[in-house]
Amino acid sequence: MLSATLLIAILTIILIGRLVFLQIHHHALYKTLALNNQVRIVPITPTRGLIFDRNGVLLAENLPAFSLEITPERTPNIQGTLDAIQTIIPLSVEEHDRFKKQLKYKRRNEGIPLRLKLTEEEVAKFSVEKHHLPGVDIVARLIRHYPFNSGFAHALGYVGPISEKDLMEIDATNYRGTYSMGKIGIEKFYESILHGKTGYQHIETDAKGRTIRILNRIPPTAGADLYLSLDSQLQHACIEALNDQKGAVVAIVPQTGEVLALVSTPSFDPNLFAQGIDVNSYKTLQHSPDKPLFDRAIRGQYPPGSTIKPLVALQGLELGLITPEFRIFDPGWYQLNGAGRLYRDWIYFSKRHGHGSVDLEKAMSQSCDTYFFTLAHKMGVHHLHTVYTQFGLGKRTHIDITGEAQGLAPNAEWKKRVYNEAWYPGDTLNIGIGQGTFLTTPLQMAHVTAILANRGHSFMPRIVSAIDELHTGTPVSQLPKPAQVIALQNHKNWEIVINAMQKVVHLPGGTAFRISKGIQYQMAGKTGTAQVFNLKQNEKYEANKVKAHLRDHSWFIAFAPIDKPKIAIAVLIENKHNKTGADIARVVLDSFFNSKPSEVSSDLTGEDETDVGGEENTE
Amino acid sequence: MYYKKRNFFSNLHVDGALLLGISAIALLGLIILYSAKPEIDFIERQLLRLVVAGVIMLSIAQIPPRLLKVLTPWLYFTGLIFLASVLIIGQVSKGAQRWLDLWFVRFQPAELMKIAVPMMVAKYLDEHLMPPKLSILFLPLLFVLLPTALIAKQPDLGTALLICSSGFLVIFFSGIRWQWMFYASALTTACLPIFWFFMHDYQRQRILVLLNPDRDPLGTGYHIIQSKIAIGSGGLYGKGWLEGTQSHLEFLPERSTDFIFSVFSEEFGLVGCLILLTLYLCIIIRGLYISVQAQDTFSRLLAGSLIMTLFVYVFVNVGMVTGILPVVGIPLPLISYGGTSLVTLMASFGILMSIHTHRTLLPK
Numbered sequence: 001m002l003s004a005t006l007l008i009a010i011l012t013i014i015l016i017g018r019l020v021f022l023q024i025h026h027h028a029l030y031k032t033l034a035l036n037n038q039v040r041i042v043p044i045t046p047t048r049g050l051i052f053d054r055n056g057v058l059l060a061e062n063l064p065a066f067s068l069e070i071t072p073e074r075t076p077n078i079q080g081t082l083d084a085i086q087t088i089i090p091l092s093v094e095e096h097d098r099f100k101k102q103l104k105y106k107r108r109n110e111g112i113p114l115r116l117k118l119t120e121e122e123v124a125k126f127s128v129e130k131h132h133l134p135g136v137d138i139v140a141r142l143i144r145h146y147p148f149n150s151g152f153a154h155a156l157g158y159v160g161p162i163s164e165k166d167l168m169e170i171d172a173t174n175y176r177g178t179y180s181m182g183k184i185g186i187e188k189f190y191e192s193i194l195h196g197k198t199g200y201q202h203i204e205t206d207a208k209g210r211t212i213r214i215l216n217r218i219p220p221t222a223g224a225d226l227y228l229s230l231d232s233q234l235q236h237a238c239i240e241a242l243n244d245q246k247g248a249v250v251a252i253v254p255q256t257g258e259v260l261a262l263v264s265t266p267s268f269d270p271n272l273f274a275q276g277i278d279v280n281s282y283k284t285l286q287h288s289p290d291k292p293l294f295d296r297a298i299r300g301q302y303p304p305g306s307t308i309k310p311l312v313a314l315q316g317l318e319l320g321l322i323t324p325e326f327r328i329f330d331p332g333w334y335q336l337n338g339a340g341r342l343y344r345d346w347i348y349f350s351k352r353h354g355h356g357s358v359d360l361e362k363a364m365s366q367s368c369d370t371y372f373f374t375l376a377h378k379m380g381v382h383h384l385h386t387v388y389t390q391f392g393l394g395k396r397t398h399i400d401i402t403g404e405a406q407g408l409a410p411n412a413e414w415k416k417r418v419y420n421e422a423w424y425p426g427d428t429l430n431i432g433i434g435q436g437t438f439l440t441t442p443l444q445m446a447h448v449t450a451i452l453a454n455r456g457h458s459f460m461p462r463i464v465s466a467i468d469e470l471h472t473g474t475p476v477s478q479l480p481k482p483a484q485v486i487a488l489q490n491h492k493n494w495e496i497v498i499n500a501m502q503k504v505v506h507l508p509g510g511t512a513f514r515i516s517k518g519i520q521y522q523m524a525g526k527t528g529t530a531q532v533f534n535l536k537q538n539e540k541y542e543a544n545k546v547k548a549h550l551r552d553h554s555w556f557i558a559f560a561p562i563d564k565p566k567i568a569i570a571v572l573i574e575n576k577h578n579k580t581g582a583d584i585a586r587v588v589l590d591s592f593f594n595s596k597p598s599e600v601s602s603d604l605t606g607e608d609e610t611d612v613g614g615e616e617n618t619e
Numbered sequence: 620m621y622y623k624k625r626n627f628f629s630n631l632h633v634d635g636a637l638l639l640g641i642s643a644i645a646l647l648g649l650i651i652l653y654s655a656k657p658e659i660d661f662i663e664r665q666l667l668r669l670v671v672a673g674v675i676m677l678s679i680a681q682i683p684p685r686l687l688k689v690l691t692p693w694l695y696f697t698g699l700i701f702l703a704s705v706l707i708i709g710q711v712s713k714g715a716q717r718w719l720d721l722w723f724v725r726f727q728p729a730e731l732m733k734i735a736v737p738m739m740v741a742k743y744l745d746e747h748l749m750p751p752k753l754s755i756l757f758l759p760l761l762f763v764l765l766p767t768a769l770i771a772k773q774p775d776l777g778t779a780l781l782i783c784s785s786g787f788l789v790i791f792f793s794g795i796r797w798q799w800m801f802y803a804s805a806l807t808t809a810c811l812p813i814f815w816f817f818m819h820d821y822q823r824q825r826i827l828v829l830l831n832p833d834r835d836p837l838g839t840g841y842h843i844i845q846s847k848i849a850i851g852s853g854g855l856y857g858k859g860w861l862e863g864t865q866s867h868l869e870f871l872p873e874r875s876t877d878f879i880f881s882v883f884s885e886e887f888g889l890v891g892c893l894i895l896l897t898l899y900l901c902i903i904i905r906g907l908y909i910s911v912q913a914q915d916t917f918s919r920l921l922a923g924s925l926i927m928t929l930f931v932y933v934f935v936n937v938g939m940v941t942g943i944l945p946v947v948g949i950p951l952p953l954i955s956y957g958g959t960s961l962v963t964l965m966a967s968f969g970i971l972m973s974i975h976t977h978r979t980l981l982p983k
Contacts, residue, residue, distance in 0.1 A: 001911055004792070004927060008903060011934050012896065018941045022851040023889040030851025034864055041841070 042203050043110075043177030046196030047142060049223030051156060051186065053232040054258075054465060059152050060187070062142035065275075066118045068126065069111035072103060075135030082114075085136065088129050089122050091115065094279050098161060113179055116143055117275045144180065144187075144274040148232070150267035151239060154295040155230060155259075155401065155463060157185015158270035160277075174198050180274065185295075186226065186463060188402045193467065196223035227466035227475050229258035237591035238263040241584045246574040248296035249588060250446035254565045256480040257450070257459030259399070261569075261588070262443075264296040298404045301439040302572060305528030306367045307555045308388075308434035310452060310497050313360060315387040316375045317493040322360060324496050330354035334373035336425050343429055345369040346529070364500035365510040367527060369433050376432020381423055384431055385411040390486050391448045392458070393440055399461040408439040435531055445557050446570035452501075453524075453559035453568045455494040456486035498524045502562055505582075512556065512582040519586070521593055522562045527582055528555030532575065556581030560589055567592050632680040632976040634909070637968060640902040641953065645669050647895060648954035651883045654861050655874040661956075668958040672965035679969025683977045684918045687970065688742055694731065695739040695762070701728035702769040729778045730963045732766045734970070736782050737924040740789040745917035750794040759790060776818070777947035781935075785928040792910070792923040826945045842872045846940045850884040857888030875956040877948055880940045899933050899952075902926075909975045918974040925967040932964075 022030065051060035068089065075081050082099075085091065095115055102112045118126070123138060130136065144159045146152065159180040162170075166181060170191075175181070177198055182188035199220030204212045238249040242265045251261040268285050285293050294300065316322040332354030333342040345354055346369055355368045363371035376384060388394060394409030408414075410431060412423035430436030440448075443461060451458045459480045466475035488494065501524035504510045511527040530553040554576035559568040569588060571581035628635045649669075653662050682690075705728055740759045747755050763786030771779035791800070815823065849865035858864070863885035865871050874882055884892050906926025913919035929952055936951045938944035950957060952964050 001792075001907065001923075004907060004923065008900070008927075008930055011930075012900065014943075015896065015934065015937050015941070016893070018938075018943055019850070019884070019889055019892050022847060022941060023854055023884065023892075026851050027854045030848050031854065033848045034852035 042201050044199035044201060044217075044220045045141075045177040045179075046198055046220035047222040048144065048159075048196065049190075049194040050225045052225065052227050053230045053235075054228060054260075055231065055233075056227075057232045058147060059228065059230075059232070060156055061145050061147065063145040064140050065116060065143045066123050066138050067116045067141045067143075068114045068118055068122075069137050069139045070099070070114060071111045071135045071137070073135070078103070081133055081136060084129075084133055085114065085126075088125055089115070089118070092278050095276070098276070101164070110177065111137065111139060113139075113141070115276070116141070116179070141179070144271075146270045146274070149269045149271060151232070151235060152230070153185075153267045153270045154264040154297060155185060155228075155235075155262040156270065157187040157189075157401070158183060158273040159187050160273045183273070184403060185401055186228070189400050190224075190226060190464065193224040193469065194226070197221040222471060225468040225471065225475065226464050227468065228463055229253070229256075229260060229465040230262065230463065231260050234261045234588065234592055235263060237261075237588050238584075239265065239267075241579075241587040242573075243579075245577070245579065246290055246296070247581075247584070248300060248442040248572045249569065249584065250297050250442045251567055251569045251588065251592070252446045252450040252461055254450040254453040254559060254568045255457075255459070257461050258465055258480075259461050259463045260567060260592075262297050262401075262463065264294070264300070266290050266292040268292040295403070296442065296572065296574070298399065298401060298441055298443045300572070300574075301405050301407050301441055302553050302555075303436065303438050303530040304393075304434040304440040304445060305530045305553075305555050306369075306372075306434055307445060307526045307528035307557045307570075308438070308440075309364060309367065309372055310501055310526055311387050311391055311448070312372055312375060312379070312384065312432055313364060313500065314488075314493055314497045315383055316379060317496060318488055318490070319379065319383060321378045322375060324360050327357055327359045328371055328374050330356060330358050330368055330370035332370070334370045334429070336377065336429075341426075343369070343373055343426075360496070361500045361503050361507075362509075364497075364526070365503035365507050367504075367511050372433050373429045376428050377425060379428075379432070381411055381428045381431070384428065385409060388431075390484075391451055392483070393444055393448065397443055397447050397461050399443060400463055404443065405441050407441055407444055408437060410437045434528060442570045442572045445555070445572075446568060449557040449559050449570055450568035451486065452494075452498065453565035455491070456488065458483040458485065498562060501526055505558070515582045515586040521560050521589070523558045523560035523589065524562050525556060525558035525582065525585065527580070528557070529553065530555060530572075551575040551577065554581045556585045558582075558585050558589065560593070629976050631677070632972055633677065634680075634905070634972045634975050636905045637902060637909075637972060640898055640905065641965075641968060644895070644898050644902070644953045647883075647898070648879075650860070651879060651886070651954065652875055652956055654863065654886060655866060655879060655882045656956075657861070661875075665956055668961055672958070672961045675962055676965040676969035676972070679966050680972035680976065682973055684915070684921075684970075684974050685977075687738065687921075687973065688745070688917050691735070691738045691742045694735040698728055698731040698735045699766060699769075702732065702766055706769065706772060727959055729766075729770045729773070729775060729782070730959055732770070732782055733778070733785060733928070733963050734925070734967055736763060736766055736786045737789045737921055737928070740786050741917050741920035741924065744789065744793050744920060745915065750796075751790075753799065756790065756795070759786070763787065777935075777949045780947070781928065781931065781949065784931055785924050788924040788927045788931075789920045792920050792927075793916075842878070842946060843942050845871050846878055846881040847942050849881040850941060853885040853888045855889050857884070857886045857891055860886055862886060877936070877946075877950055877955065878940055879955050880937055880951050883954075896933075896937075899930075903930050906971055909971050912978070913974050914978050922971055922974050925971060928967070929964070 048062055050058060050062075053059055068085070070078070070081065072078060082091070082096070091114060099112055099114050118138065126138060130138070146156060146158070160183040161179060162175060162181050167175075170181065174195070174197060178195065182191040182194060187194065197220060199218045201217040202215040204215055234251060238251070238261045242249065242263065245265065247265055249261055249263045250259065252259055266288075272281055313322075317324075330345060332348035332352070333344045335342060346367070347353070347355060354370060355362065355366055358366075358368045358371045360371075362368065388409040394407055396404050396406045398404075410427070415421055415423050415427070415437075427436060431438045447458075447461055450461075460483050462478065462481065464478060466477045468475035502522060504527065505512045505516050505519075505523055505525045507513065510516075512525055532550050532552055552575070554571075554573040556571045557569065559565045567589065569585055571584045571588075573579065573581050573584065628638075649662055649665060652665055739762045743759050743762065744751055744755075763783060767779045767783040767786075770782060845865060849863065849871055852858070852865065853863075863882055865885050866874050866882045871878055871881055883895065887894075903926055906922060906929070910919050910922035910926065913922055932949060932952045935944055935947065935949050936955075939946050939949065950960055953961070
């Protein structure tokens, strides 16, 4: 105890000694230093990197804008000042709230924006009143601008004000002076390189904090410029083709994984976010039944429907369960072990008969469900799940955009784990034609198509193809990232399946034969329909009788040309009501190959696959 | 025959002298916090924290030391498990993993260990003959070093060192031989280069900056320079409440948390600092008295360690802002803004009160 007291005494004397040293001996020195302490360190915000498309078209830039800012330290009465500003420029409630929030964690000698973008009229109005509002300034800042408005909203994402939560994830020192950061999309994924490095300057100020001169300056480093693989022309062609339909288009270069187009409609204007969106506009976007903020291309999850059949066929050939010559007779339905419940072929609902005698080519081109029921049952869920996983279904593609959904490739273990139920043979039939609990994103399906086009060679989908970090004008290309190769025992099986897919478009009777009219290139494709709700056993699906939001989704996957594919595409139309996925794909591919878009029949009374085959939850 | 006056305070298991000292410091704290950040709701929030922490202190004071001793291993091992899970699943905040989300509250297991470690060591030593033989010290050393390593890995070097010292203080109070302590400190000094090797860059930076603040005038060095200017310019009587230029012109960083002492010295001068240090010493001496008066080894060791830890806090914080110790992010007890460490601190005061007010009237 004595020693403890002694220790305390010694250490306390050290502290007191230090205090006396600072406060008495060197008091004069530090007093002078405090009086002269008028050098401030002020951050210099770096310029955010620009974003270009593959042809150098500017997709995201920084435009100067006048913002209204308050520096708390120089403002004697903050609430009074806010009220005074209110009479000049009406501020919204959320502008108020945002300011109050930032007031808490920003340094008091740094400007806090009240409004990011003033109109010229507001600038003029405010300049007249400025003299009696100390601490309030009009500051020229760069704000993010997206010249194509809604055109690239889902791919690019947008920047928005830094929130307290964001501050946990970033190096706060490097964001002093920065007002906004990437919130979603490419802007978020590449935030660390787009932002750049903040610079500093030492500024000598007078007692009131006004700048007298700049002492030294450490310049900021601008963020890296990004060159995307997106082609803005193709992107626009997709948007135009989709028109007012809800849906998504994803196009990929099969040999590299470069994403040429990534479209989700309806879209929104990301400039609203970059300028600080107001609550009402945000609520309108958020609560719109069409979900414009939702990126259907990478986050939308839908059963793939019959677009999955090429994979089933490929696996069937590989396992030797079928040959191109193998035939079945389709009466319009399938029965497990020849008895019990009827699993109807889609054609039965409109024609009340089946496809008759069917081989692989016919099964693919006419999308015969009965054929694939037979094959799926022979194959079993294990082999189905294996081929789906090989093609990357049920897992993320790891595209360089945040927020990708992973879909779901169900199997027996999954059903046991999630529902604690056994896997029934009926479940196998369902996932064999891409229905049931099976879920895929348009991006995943485009990826699948690219792998088919590339005969098994898979590349990770990527949207940024080059990065220019030093602003030399010669960006450094990002190398394609090869994924696992699907090696078939018999390489010919690729050609058999692709040949069958070619018939979907180019053979009369094919489910997408309509779109081959006047076509100048050869493509391999596959139609599909994703059920939104289940019909009773003998009910007929009639689009015009079903409520809009319960109508089936329409899929189409394709690649072209067949021998040396240049593009692989997946189209999804939610609740199809005029054009199908195939119609859209034709317009987009025409635009890609620069051939004149010929007339595409928009008449829907023709042979149009609806694929309402199996039923879910069959026992 | 041992005779003790019963009064209102002791019936509530409150130690009046401690309570008085704590209240005085907390009051000074609120006054200076207002100067660091002149906003009423900011002060209200801190006051609310003080009240909540006070209630926790009083609740803990009701638990008799016997029961505390029984609870010790549970507390210790629970804390250890939490520490390990923070490392595994802990939420990354500001690059360091310290928090654990326990569905209802975000919780910092290291805080629990600040009390649980000295309790565990005290309980272990209590079960052995005093003073302990060298062989007996093996387990207590493990009890101290295991959580220290886990916390240092988070990485939170400041807290790790505090917990390490609180554990060693128990051993120190158990009356081990001076030679052993000498050998131990010699060994630690020899190990310093190894610690250096395992340190994070920013931790090395802080030590280098201490030796030469001009090394990093934008970051940590800037903090130390500005803090020294604030303290030095305060002089003997200070610039007066709310009159500090360093703090009000925003030159001082972390004014309401780690660097609150600089604001205090600037505005109240050397005289103010001496009053504040005296108040702390009063509490500490009372704590040491409680330790001496304790009736069993567990209580004696625990009380001594807890109160000495308080002193270490004050010493490290003041040493840090006056530029004689590296900036390790340790708050000034009872004054710095913030709730987590305040609760731990008040809980240890609760334990001290419990030890003092639960003594049996008749000697054993």
